[in-house]
Amino acid sequence: MEPTQYWDTIYRSKDSGELSWSQRVPSVSLELVGAREGRTSIIDVGAGNSRLVDHLIDDGWNSITLVDLSPTALEEACRRLSERCTGIDLVTGDICRWRASHPFDVWHDRAVFHFLSRSDRIRYVEVASATVQTGGHLVIGAFAPEGPAQCSGLDVTRYSVDGLAEIFQPQFQPVRSLAEVHETPWGVAQAFTWVVLERQ
Numbered sequence: 001m002e003p004t005q006y007w008d009t010i011y012r013s014k015d016s017g018e019l020s021w022s023q024r025v026p027s028v029s030l031e032l033v034g035a036r037e038g039r040t041s042i043i044d045v046g047a048g049n050s051r052l053v054d055h056l057i058d059d060g061w062n063s064i065t066l067v068d069l070s071p072t073a074l075e076e077a078c079r080r081l082s083e084r085c086t087g088i089d090l091v092t093g094d095i096c097r098w099r100a101s102h103p104f105d106v107w108h109d110r111a112v113f114h115f116l117s118r119s120d121r122i123r124y125v126e127v128a129s130a131t132v133q134t135g136g137h138l139v140i141g142a143f144a145p146e147g148p149a150q151c152s153g154l155d156v157t158r159y160s161v162d163g164l165a166e167i168f169q170p171q172f173q174p175v176r177s178l179a180e181v182h183e184t185p186w187g188v189a190q191a192f193t194w195v196v197l198e199r200q
């Protein structure tokens with residue numbers, strides 16, 4: 001099954017509480033994205049139906065873009081946001097083959113990069129480098145070396161802080177990292193590596 005159909009089938013067949021990655025409050029993402037403080041534009045890649053966007057609206061980000069392969073996931077997020085969805089840019093597509101129409105201050109990715117093949121990782125770095133403006137931040141959370149080897153039936157690549165950071169160098173340099181243990185809705189612990197990288 002090709003990736004768009006694969007992911008869309010998951011969102012069509014499961015409730016949020018049945019998705020291992022779902023979380024009520026994306027607290028690590030919010031901490032690492034940080035206060036808006038003069039910044040305006042943020043992109044959440046592989047956003048799914050994450051509640052991060054709800055908080056970004058609350059925090060006053062006025063240019064928010066969500067990209068995901070799954071139209072169903074983005075529709076669910078939009079339905080939840082109701083009239084607050086107006087003004088959010090929703091893009092159904094592959095982040096590795098996307099081109100931004102304007103530069104972004106922040107790029108956020110939770111639990112997407114670890115699915116990518118070697119060739120897609122190269123494309124991803126190119127897209128991120130072309131999208132995030134100088135001084136802007138890349139916030140990425142991926143499974144840690146002690147995290148799961150699979151998610152949703154797909155193999156993942158697990159990353160240490162250094163392993164994740166070096167993929168994005170020299171275009172981005174690390175400014176912060178954090179270890180998180182996410183608990184799935186059914187109580188299983190999943191270790192994540194988070195890095196914040198600054199566009200040079």
Ligand SMILES: C[S@@+](CC[C@H](N)C(=O)[O-])C[C@H]1O[C@@H](n2cnc3c(N)ncnc32)[C@H](O)[C@@H]1O
Nearest residue numbers: 007021046047048050068069070094095110111
């Ligand atoms: C594990 S989920 C994480 C969703 C969300 N980031 C969160 O934290 O709730 C992975 C998401 O990445 C999306 N995805 C996977 N590969 C993608 C790609 N190449 N481009 C865009 N989205 C992708 C899937 O459709 C899915 O919504």
